[in-house]
Amino acid sequence: MVRSIKNPKKAKRKNKGSKKGDGSSSSSGPSMPAKVWQPGVDKLEEGEELQCDPSAYNSLHAFHIGWPCLSFDIVRDTLGLVRTEFPHTVYFVAGTQAEKASWNSLSIFKVSNISGKKREPVPTKSGDDESNMDSEDSDSDEDSDEEELEGPGAPILQLRKVTHEGCVNRIRAMTQSPHICASWGDTGHVQVWDFSSHLNALAESESESEVSQGPSNQAPLFKFGHKDEGFALDWSPLVTGRLLSGDCKSNIHLWEPTSGGTWNVDTTPYIGHIASVEDLQWSPTEADVFASCSVDGNIAIWDTRLGKSPAASFKAHNADVNVISWNRLASCMLASGSDDGTFSIRDLRLLKGGDSVVAHFEYHKHPITSIEWSPHEASTLAVSSADNQLTIWDLSLENDEEEEAEFKAKTKEEVNAPKDLPPQLLFVHQGQKDLKELHWHSQIPGMIVSTAADGYNILMPSNIQTTLPSDGP
Secondary structure: OOOOOOOOOOOOOOOOOOOOOOOOOOOOOOOOOOOOOOOOOOOOOOOOOOOOOHHHEEEEEEEOOOOOEEEEEEEOOOOOOOOOOOOEEEEEEEEEOOOOHHHOEEEEEEEEEEOEEOOOOOOOOOOOOOOOOOOOOEEOOOOOOHHHEEOOOOOEEEEEEEEOOOOEEEEEEOOOOOOEEEEEEOOOEEEEEEOHHHHHHHHHOOOOOEEOOOOEOOOOOEEEEOOOOEEEEEEOOOOOOOEEEEEOOOOEEEEEEOOOOOEEEOOOOEOOOOOOEEEEEEOOOOOOEEEEEEOOOEEEEEEHHHOOOOOEEEEOOOOOEEEEEEOOOOOOEEEEEEOOOOEEEEEHHHHHHOOOEEEEEOOOOOOEEEEEEOOOOOOEEEEEEOOOOEEEEEOOOOOOHHHHHHHHHHHOOOOOOOOOOOOOEEEEEOOOOOEEEEEEOOOOOOOEEEEEOOEEEEEEEOOOOOOOOOOOO
16 A cells, blocks of 8 residues: 655755765776675665666666656657657656645656667676766766767756646556546546647757746646545556546546547446555456456456446455556456565466466565556566565566576676576666656657656666567467
8 A cells, every 4th residue: 555655855956976776876996896786685884885787777867857756657659659769758747746735736748868878788898987877857878988879968858737736646648649647636536637738839849958937727627526535547448538546445436438528427436345446457458347456455357347346356465455457468467566565467367267376476575566567578567666676577587597607608707696586587776765656668668767756767777678569469
C-alpha cells in the first residue's frame, strides 16, 4: 500500500557536484578498483560514497518540475512509432503532491534534446571519460568525446499547468487519443481532461526551457465522485474511451464513452475485494476482460459480460498487492508486486489447474511500487521499489558459466559482481529517493522514465537491446 508522498518538500535547484547515490560522478586522485554495491546488503563506511558508472547507460538524464509527482504517464506522439536515433523528444502528463491542496496542478510537459550514446556491448578500452550527470533542472550525459554524443547539450524542458483540486493519486493518458487524460484525486473524484491545446502548443514551440507563468483554470470534460479516494485507473487498449476506476472502499466502476463526448459511469460497482483496490489492468486481447489487485492480497479476473462478480479470484501474495501489469506481447502473462517486496509472474492459462506462478522473486526487501512489462520484449519487465531501486528483469535469461567466462576474458578484468544475484536480473538503477512509478516508452525501445520524491529520471541502460518489437507467443 506504500504509495503517497505526504508533507513533501518542493524540489530545489542543486549545485553541480558529486552526491551520494544521485547518479553523479567525479574523478579525484588515483582510481580504485570498482566494486558492485548491493542495497540492503552492503553498508557505506565513513568516507565512502556511491558513484554512477556512466558506461552502464546509453542515456541518463534527471529533471524536476517542482512538487513531487506520485504518478505520471508518457503521451504517445506522432514523431515515429519506433525511434532509435538521438536526440529524443518525449511528452508527459503528471499530477503533483503539493503541501496544500490548492497548490496542486496537472502538468503537461515536453522534454526535448535528450542526448545519448551508442556503445559497444563489450567496451574495447577502459572508460576514462567520466560524466557529470548533475545539473540544475536537467542532468545530461556529457562526455569529452563529442563524436560519440548524439544531440549534445542539456535536455530542454517546456511545461504547462492546469489547476487541480487536491493531490493527484494517479494519471493516465488514453492510448487511442493521447490528449484525453484521466486523473484520480485524493478528493475522491476521477476527472477526464482534454489537453490537446497544451500538447499542440508544446509541439509548435521550439524555444528554450520554459515554464508557464501559472496554472490555467481549465474545466474537466467529465467528473465522477467515488465514495472514497483511490489509485486504480486504466484505459482500455481495445475500446476507445472505455475506462476503469477503483477506490479504497473496494469498489470498481466501469466508464463507457457516449457519442456526445462524455461518459456513462455505471453507479453499481464491481464487488469482489474486501479491501482497497490498488491497481487495474485491461486485458490486451479481450475487450471485456480486466484484472484487479487489492490490499486483501488477492488478484481477481473479471468479465464484464458475466455480471459484477469476478470470473476468478486467487490469493496472489501474503501481503498487499500494490501493482499489476498485463503483458501485451504475451497476453497469458500477468505480473504482480507486493508490499512485502516480492513480485510474481503468472501464466493465466494455468489458473484452472491451481498454481499458475511461473516465476517468483524476493530480491527487493521493501514494497514494490510499480511494475511494467516492456512493450518491445515479451520476457522483459521493470520493477521499482521503496528500497530506492529500479530493476530490469529478463525472464528468458539463465546462468551461463561459459558465457560469463568469455565476457571476463574480453573485458580483461575480473567482473566483481555478487554471485548470489538472480540470473534474470538484467540491470539495477539507483540514485532516486522514494521511487513511485515507472513507464517504458512504447515508441523509443529501451527507454524508461521514473518518478520519485526528488524528481524524474530518463534512462536507457546500455545492456537493453533497442530492437524492433518482438512478436508475442
